[in-house]
Amino acid sequence: MLTIIRERLVGFEPRSLPETSPKASVLIALTDHDDPHVVLTKRSATLSSHSGEIAFPGGKYDDTDTDLLFTALREAEEEIGLAPEHVDVIGQLGQVRSKHGLQVTPWVGVIPSDIEFTANPAELDEIFTVPLSFFLADNRYATDEIRFKNQSIYVPAWEFNGHIIWGLTAYVLAELLNEGCGANIPMRPRPEHKVRHFTSGS
Template sequence: MAVEDRLSKLLSACALSTSDYDLNPDLDVPPDRSLRPAAVLVPVWLRADGPQVILTKRASHLQHHPGQVSFPGGKVEPSDASPEAAALRESQEEIGLSAEFVTIIGRMPRHETVTSFAITPILATVAPGFSPQPEPGEVDEVFTVPLEVLLDPNRYRIERRLWRGTWRSYYAVPWGPYYIWGATARILRVLADG
């Protein structure tokens, strides 16, 4: 089965929206919480050595989530026509991914974070020939993980850490020197469960 067809099939099997609160039912969701819209690209790079998911390691000097592994993406700006447009704009800015290399498969279920973002993940393929160009102000590194690794539910584990005085559980899927966790791992786990 072609990668695009497989991704479409996984997308159609995706569950409903997810949240950082899924594994933390005892955490109180603030009743007056206002969610800010964001979008990320979940880019599957079609390479000769097999499909690879492109991830970034955020710059260590950033105020929010420094040094964490993430998808290219960010806040949806008023000038963005859609979450897809935001994800493509951010991917161009962060890793030099031109829209000409991207074929959008579709929207994954929305993910809500404890930091009050409503993230729309956009599943897409990236054509061969793309050469990542990390924006040094935002991205320390661009790396890839084989799609097959991230589609294996057995690779994921549930870990926890103290956050604002309370233990918080989250998904993690380590890969080599990279620690993929939190919202990024949760979004990937949706595909693995598909």
């Protein structure tokens, strides 16, 4: 599966947003299993922003960062103890905007399947992985209708071992699956999907 993702992302032209807002980056770390796992985190319940939510390792761009890829790798090392030299970066996905106005750039990288993580207790309550095959099956928990700037964006939400994966994280995952794996996950609700309504993304 990783071979397919690599080949498809080489020809993918990611969406760019105007640079009119603060910037951030996240790392979509995929293990080199035959069925790759994606690394996700549960943000600390004590944080003032996005507390308890499921997210990729990542954070805000710092003026000392050389570029947005550096941001993603630096944040991954700070949050989950993933050293940059263990990440084989294979591509970028489209930029998205968070509900707090951050312009977020997702990067896709492959990591060894036997690597061990260390959660930064100041930022995270948990680190876990989910097989891509779970998301490809599209057994979604719900379809979220997210209202942003008077427009509706329909995003799948998944439940995995009690974790609800939704909002910006789910949107980026859906783009990875569609563009990297050819999944054709519909971004509009089907009759069998429960629709939840939100005022903005996560």
